[in-house]
Amino acid sequence: MSTGKKIWKFISSMRFAIALLVVLAIACSVGSLVTQGQTYAWYAQRYSERTAALIVALHLDDAFHSWWFLVINAFLCVNLLLCNVLRLPQLVRRSQAEADPQRALQVEGTVSAEGIADPAPAFARLRMPKPVSTATTDGKPALFSSKNRIGLWGAWVCHLGILLLILGFGLGQMTQHQYTVYGVPGQSRPIGDTELVLNIDDFRIGLREDDTVEQYTADITVYNVSGSGESSRSATISVNHPATLYSMKFYQNSTGWAAKAKVTENGEPLQEEIVCAGEHFAIQDKPDLVVALSAFYPDYVMVPGVGPSTATGQLNNPAYLYTVYYQGEFLGMNALMEGEELTIDEYTVTFSDPQSYTLIQIKEDHFTWLALVGGLVTMLGLFLAFYLQPTKVWAIQAEGGTWTVFGQNRKGGALFREQFAKATQDPTGRSASDASD
Amino acid sequence: MLQIENTLFTIVMLLYFAAMILYFTFIAVKRDGIARIAVILQAAGFALHTVALICRGIGAGRLPLTNQYEFATCFAWGLCLVSLIFVLKFRFPVLGVFAAPVIFLIIGYAAMQSKEVHELMPALRSNWLGFHVSTAIIAYGAFGVSFVLSIIFLLRDRMREKGFLDQHIPNREKLDVISYRSVSLGLLFLTFTIITGAIWAERAWGSYWSWDPKETWSLVTWIIYAIYLHLRIRRGWEGRAAAIFAVVGFICVMFTYIGVNTFLPGVHSYA
Ligand code: HEM
Numbered sequence A: 001m002s003t004g005k006k007i008w009k010f011i012s013s014m015r016f017a018i019a020l021l022v023v024l025a026i027a028c029s030v031g032s033l034v035t036q037g038q039t040y041a042w043y044a045q046r047y048s049e050r051t052a053a054l055i056v057a058l059h060l061d062d063a064f065h066s067w068w069f070l071v072i073n074a075f076l077c078v079n080l081l082l083c084n085v086l087r088l089p090q091l092v093r094r095s096q097a098e099a100d101p102q103r104a105l106q107v108e109g110t111v112s113a114e115g116i117a118d119p120a121p122a123f124a125r126l127r128m129p130k131p132v133s134t135a136t137t138d139g140k141p142a143l144f145s146s147k148n149r150i151g152l153w154g155a156w157v158c159h160l161g162i163l164l165l166i167l168g169f170g171l172g173q174m175t176q177h178q179y180t181v182y183g184v185p186g187q188s189r190p191i192g193d194t195e196l197v198l199n200i201d202d203f204r205i206g207l208r209e210d211d212t213v214e215q216y217t218a219d220i221t222v223y224n225v226s227g228s229g230e231s232s233r234s235a236t237i238s239v240n241h242p243a244t245l246y247s248m249k250f251y252q253n254s255t256g257w258a259a260k261a262k263v264t265e266n267g268e269p270l271q272e273e274i275v276c277a278g279e280h281f282a283i284q285d286k287p288d289l290v291v292a293l294s295a296f297y298p299d300y301v302m303v304p305g306v307g308p309s310t311a312t313g314q315l316n317n318p319a320y321l322y323t324v325y326y327q328g329e330f331l332g333m334n335a336l337m338e339g340e341e342l343t344i345d346e347y348t349v350t351f352s353d354p355q356s357y358t359l360i361q362i363k364e365d366h367f368t369w370l371a372l373v374g375g376l377v378t379m380l381g382l383f384l385a386f387y388l389q390p391t392k393v394w395a396i397q398a399e400g401g402t403w404t405v406f407g408q409n410r411k412g413g414a415l416f417r418e419q420f421a422k423a424t425q426d427p428t429g430r431s432a433s434d435a436s437d
Numbered sequence B: 001m002l003q004i005e006n007t008l009f010t011i012v013m014l015l016y017f018a019a020m021i022l023y024f025t026f027i028a029v030k031r032d033g034i035a036r037i038a039v040i041l042q043a044a045g046f047a048l049h050t051v052a053l054i055c056r057g058i059g060a061g062r063l064p065l066t067n068q069y070e071f072a073t074c075f076a077w078g079l080c081l082v083s084l085i086f087v088l089k090f091r092f093p094v095l096g097v098f099a100a101p102v103i104f105l106i107i108g109y110a111a112m113q114s115k116e117v118h119e120l121m122p123a124l125r126s127n128w129l130g131f132h133v134s135t136a137i138i139a140y141g142a143f144g145v146s147f148v149l150s151i152i153f154l155l156r157d158r159m160r161e162k163g164f165l166d167q168h169i170p171n172r173e174k175l176d177v178i179s180y181r182s183v184s185l186g187l188l189f190l191t192f193t194i195i196t197g198a199i200w201a202e203r204a205w206g207s208y209w210s211w212d213p214k215e216t217w218s219l220v221t222w223i224i225y226a227i228y229l230h231l232r233i234r235r236g237w238e239g240r241a242a243a244i245f246a247v248v249g250f251i252c253v254m255f256t257y258i259g260v261n262t263f264l265p266g267v268h269s270y271a
Helices: A003-011 A014-033 A040-046 A049-057 A060-065 A067-098 A101-105 A120-125 A149-175 A368-387 A413-423 B002-029 B032-060 B068-089 B093-111 B127-158 B164-168 B172-205 B213-233 B240-263
Strands: A111-116 A132-135 A141-147 A177-183 A188-190 A196-207 A213-224 A231-238 A243-245 A248-265 A268-276 A280-283 A286-297 A300-303 A307-310 A319-326 A329-337 A342-344 A347-364 A391-397 A403-408
Touching: A003 A014, A003 A067, A014 A060, A014 A067, A014 B213, A040 A049, A049 A060, A060 A067, A067 A149, A101 A132, A101 A141, A101 A391, A111 A413, A120 A391, A120 A413, A149 A368, A177 A188, A177 A248, A177 A268, A196 A248, A196 A347, A213 A243, A213 A248, A213 A347, A231 A243, A231 A248, A248 A286, A248 B172, A268 A280, A286 A307, A286 A347, A319 A342, A319 A347, A329 A342, A368 B172, A413 B172, B002 B032, B002 B068, B002 B093, B032 B068, B032 B093, B068 B093, B068 B127, B068 B172, B093 B127, B093 B164, B127 B172, B127 B240, B172 B213, B172 B240, B213 B240
Parallel strands: none
Antiparallel strands: A111 A403, A132 A141, A141 A391, A177 A347, A188 A196, A196 A213, A213 A231, A243 A248, A248 A268, A248 A347, A280 A286, A286 A319, A300 A307, A319 A329, A342 A347, A391 A403
8 A cells, every 4th residue: 555545544544533532632631731821921930931931832821722733623624524425435335235124134143043933022022113024035934124224324423513513613713703892881882893883771780689699781782883874783681691783792791890080180170981990091181191990899998918808799888999100100009988089290080980880792703503503413423323223133934934033233232132132032931042143 | 498408418328328338238248139228228319319409409499500519419319310220221230339339429529518509690590501410410420330330341350250240240241331321321411511501601601612621621521432432443442441441531520520620710610
């Protein structure tokens, strides 16, 4: 065999499949054991400089999107595809042969029993469909029954499903768009680089009697502001109940605190902003001066050894932790209580009206359906392979009038042999001779 | 209701313990009658266990499938169910001998968890959660049985003496087929678990697969059992190598279940 042919054969072999699966399992476990998505400095501190260098060089910091992970999966797809394509003709032939009594009558079967007076009960006990009457080529009367022929296709269907699943997932990863938008009711925000604008109409937090959160619900309207004229669509979304608008899916993802920041300059109102905790804004007249609402505590307490914290989720004693930067340099950080002012030169900043903002996740993935189909096809294949085992039972009448019953079930092995032996036992108690292999 | 559950849980633990001791006695004194009583005790424990879970469901006002305690007790229940089915279907009490300590360990682990009933955070309030976790229980139960069967398989190879155990343990070939049956049950349900989990994650978080450690480890488990299936098909390999993979597979199951929550936090860590 030429080298090319050998390689081809190896790539389509089950041995290669097993090797790939082993490598894939190892790759996945490594990817889950190394914390993903951190920086070199983080790994260097956690492990050592050398390990960190290795992690970054091998892309272990983003293992599931690395080139080598892609390569393993690509090989798996090629392997699966070849295996399925090459096996197709053989499978078609086999499933035709399964249904053909004449083929069966010429072989011995994996199990057989001689001297059966009436074979009908054996067929029934093996839960075979009603046998058809036929005859051997040399004219002996025969009975034939087969079931679960579709089960032959189990592995093939399963492999196809996995192929579709990987394809759907991969295409989705390559083409999907994800955006996050957050804000308080009344705010409008553009959705990434699309021509859509999201308006948050309302946001509610449903509480149970014991103050635990039952549901977060947002009413949203999406405006399409593309050149061809405006349109809009509205929906209500809550956790576990996303909505699809303009072929994008909108998810109520999480929440946090926001507050109104008022800036005055020498006592004159200058600007008003809604800032979410974690956000910052620049002073209008002095863009180099930036104020961040670093954190918000609805029920502020100072815990010794821990620092600022919140006692409950209720708005009992709100406090605003701010940070000020000038030309990118840190100037200061402190907590302001409700009504307190922060003064920087001629500017005064106050925070008020704390309220919950909603964080909405937006996703566009046109291949989710393919992955889902792949998953369902895989399930179907597994079911066919495991629970519909192709079985044939046939009987040939011998000269003396008694019958020899044969059976074949590739997967049942020892269990099928036992069942068969039991089913072909003479009801009078005499055991028929078991001529199994 | 929760009080009743608590009491029943204790009784169930005692019954499982008694069944385990009887199974061991059966091996020690080599009398079939004792195995029969052990199976009956296990079945009685299983029945009360079912009642206990129903009580908890009523008491909590939802499916009892949402925290580490609930999942552990359900895991023991699933393993007990699948092992009983296999013991009875294949007339194989020695399987019970090996399964009983595993069941007892898992229910013991459950007993160490907090039994408090918490209200569910919004993301967990989904019908998919019910499908996701109940299929996981069957899958884990079936993998537990295949683990036990593979241990028996591997031990059987080392047993020289012909005698009592030899008569009560099916031959290699039959053990292999029974183990295959339990792995296939497990793999079918694990696939179902992963798919329903993905559908649920897609609805709750907007991403059906995000390589969260628990997801990743369930995939590793799934791959290990896929390897098992292929090793079994290859002639000459079947048996030993496959049995070793079934053991490794169950270690992965346990790691996915306990280890990931402990060592690798992710979305699933609220469990
Ligand atoms: C993720 C990857 C794979 C999974 C989950 C998978 C799953 C399965 C399953 C469930 C079966 C049926 C086993 C049984 O009935 O006992 C099977 C059989 C088989 N697989 Fe795969 N498989 C995978 C990859 C591959 C690949 C890449 C090949 C390529 C050569 C392959 C070759 C085979 C063969 C030849 C059979 C035997 C078919 C038969 O008995 O009719 N598998 N596989």
